[in-house]
Amino acid sequence: MDRTTEEKIYEAARRIFILKGMEGARMQEIADEAGMNKALLHYYFRSKENLFKSVFKDTFSKFFVKVKDTLSSEVSAKEKLIAFIDNYINLIQANPYVPQFIISEINRDPKVLKTLMFESGIEPQKILDLLLNGVHSGNLSKLDPRHIVISLLGMLVFPFVARPLLQMVYFNDDREAYDRFLNERKEVVKNMILKFIEA
Amino acid sequence: MDRTTEEKIYEAARRIFILKGMEGARMQEIADEAGMNKALLHYYFRSKENLFKSVFKDTFSKFFVKVKDTLSSEVSAKEKLIAFIDNYINLIQANPYVPQFIISEINRDPKVLKTLMFESGIEPQKILDLLLNGVHSGNLSKLDPRHIVISLLGMLVFPFVARPLLQMVYFNDDREAYDRFLNERKEVVKNMILKFIEA
């Protein structure tokens, strides 16, 4: 609890921005969440835009770095794929609003994304390589590997970003039932992807 | 070109809201787009909230109705599935910002979604039934059909909502290359789903 004021502001801002986005968040709301006065946010971060970019940059980078970390171990391609799916769903479950946050903001202001890609050392091509190198099957050799990765990401991310709709429509708005469904998904997605790759 | 003033406002609002969302859109911007004065928007729709709900309701309903229409023909389950994938991608390509619009708004204000589901005659359970009835394979009989449908939707929707990121990262920000990729996806997704269902 001996966090500095700046850290308290940052963490409060992170929570609010991730929930409501740049346009939906209010500086007053962030100040309340941080338990202090609005003026202090400007003292430490000068502007809302600044504070937001700081949060977005970090959130975006950490999310990708964690994804990459799940891939660096020296195991077979198939094991890597299985580990990736488990870890990715776990990561989203621990940060369920982050995917929607990222997707909203890259659509709202793609420029931020462009500067961010050059500044940070993220190499998404590496993720694709790490994930699929060594997975040589009849299907894969014919197919653009980007289709596999994007299908996989879609299957994993969509149930989280469309949750309010899907939970209401297919689960009678039962939160717990939907949580169970999300846990089942690890095995289901593994099955689908492996079945396709090994066929 | 003999549309009424109300129609002009509605169509302008639709374009702006779908691009920028409820919070990002400005009444002045909508008035400019409609080629008239800001006060008229309030004369016809009373408030921004009202105008937005009108647009969202329609957009949401029409999107679902069109999806359902692709399923009503009397063909085999497998053909239905294939037709669904083709038509769904075509529908999104013709309305590329609609999925992100819907996803953003259901996360911003899930209440609107709830009232909407009761008012409109949308029966999403029917979509699931229509889509998968008659598809009985070893896999499917064991598996919650919701996993299939949500995987399918994720594979189809994700490339559109995450486009700015994916296009930059995997396609050197080449618009045309990404468009070609989206067209290829019809066959790829068909393959993946059928392979899984028939296995």
Next chain:
DNA sequence: GTCTATATGGCGATAGAC
């Protein structure tokens, strides 16, 4: 019905005391 002008409120940002 359509416009100009204006009211009203909220939000980001700053000034200045302590």
Next chain:
DNA sequence: GTCTATCGCCATATAGAC
């Protein structure tokens, strides 16, 4: 560094002339 008070702007909304 932290607070209170306030500025200035911009967005929604309304009043009122035509």
